[in-house]
Amino acid sequence: MSQQVESYDMYTKQHNMRKEVLDGLSQVHKILQAKYFYDQAGSELFEQITYQPEYYLTRTELDILYQHQTAIADCIGPVHTLIEYGSGSSRKIKSLLSSLHQLEAYMPIDISKEFLIQSAHQLSQDYPDLQIKAVCGDYSESLRLPIEDKLKKVIFFPGSTIGNFDPAEAADFFRRSSQLLEKGDGFLIGIDTKKEATVLHQAYNDEAGITARFNLNILNHINTSLGGTFDLALFDHVAFYNEEFGRIEMHLKSRIDQLVTVANQTFTFKQGETIHTENSYKYSIEEFQLLANQNGFTPVKYFTDAREHFSVHYLEKTR
Ligand SMILES: C[S@@+](CC[C@H](N)C(=O)[O-])C[C@H]1O[C@@H](n2cnc3c(N)ncnc32)[C@H](O)[C@@H]1O
Structure with a gap:
């Protein structure tokens, strides 16, 4: 390890994450903040995304x-x-x-x-x-x-x-x-x-499926940090360009009607309902x-x- 790296921890993860995730999942249109993609696995997956041809x-x-x-x-x-x-x-x-x-x-x-x-x-x-x-x-x-x-x-x-x-x-x-x-x-x-929307669409829907894994990783992060019960196999990655807002939207779409618990709170998902996980404004x-x-x-x-x-x-x- 080098001598010239100093590190400072200014992030109170546990408290903020619990509140923000529970608030987001309680909305009529469920949302999660993009920053919660990034645990160690999320950071590694993002790095892989940057090498995808699309x-x-x-x-x-x-x-x-x-x-x-x-x-x-x-x-x-x-x-x-x-x-x-x-x-x-x-x-x-x-x-x-x-x-x-x-x-x-x-x-x-x-x-x-x-x-x-x-x-x-x-x-x-x-x-x-x-x-x-x-x-x-x-x-x-x-x-x-x-x-x-x-x-x-x-x-x-x-x-x-x-x-x-x-x-x-x-x-x-x-x-x-x-x-x-x-x-x-x-x-x-x-x-x-x-x-062009097709160029944008392809960038967030790479053939190797790395962006899909990255998107789903937000559920894994919640499972490990907040005692969540998300089954990743029951959600699909969805990403599309929303022309009206000039942004790519990423969502996770529930495959079935299901109940999921996070930090001892239970959330209902209808088949086809989505969690909005990211916007990327252009x-x-x-x-x-x-x-x-x-x-x-x-x-x-x-x-x-x-x-x-x-x-x-x-x-x-x-x-
Ligand atoms: C889209 S990646 C970009 C990584 C790199 N800068 C690049 O351009 O390839 C976003 C980076 O910001 C970090 N990040 C996301 N939200 C953050 C926040 N609210 N505060 C601090 N870092 C955040 C993530 O951990 C990740 O490393």
């Missing part, structure tokens, strides 16, 4: 990051600390680490603790001079991070993960993030763009720039691929 998002974003690494670094300027939300395997950060000017510290933040710590240690093998402060935390809440105010910070949020928030939640998220930053600090965000370049602008960030520059299938935006905090 899942163009990761390779397109990585191509953009590598192709424009110098321009991105110049746009950002000297930066002391790079914070990454939802860092997962910390694979994408490698496209920035060698080009960013004067970078001293990297702070990966993720809800999936073991995977986060593992990835931070792996990264430190390749970048022994980088200080790494791995924070297990939930970025959908306010976080008090162990960073110094005055030094320039940039938040990196790749993977179009911001698309898991609806536009009102994304606005709140910008406002919360803004509290961690000073004027002139930045945000580098990867956004999946609006495109944004045109202009829509995303407008969202950022309305929430305290000035779009400085964006980078995209030839087909505009994905975009990476650099934003600066303006107020």
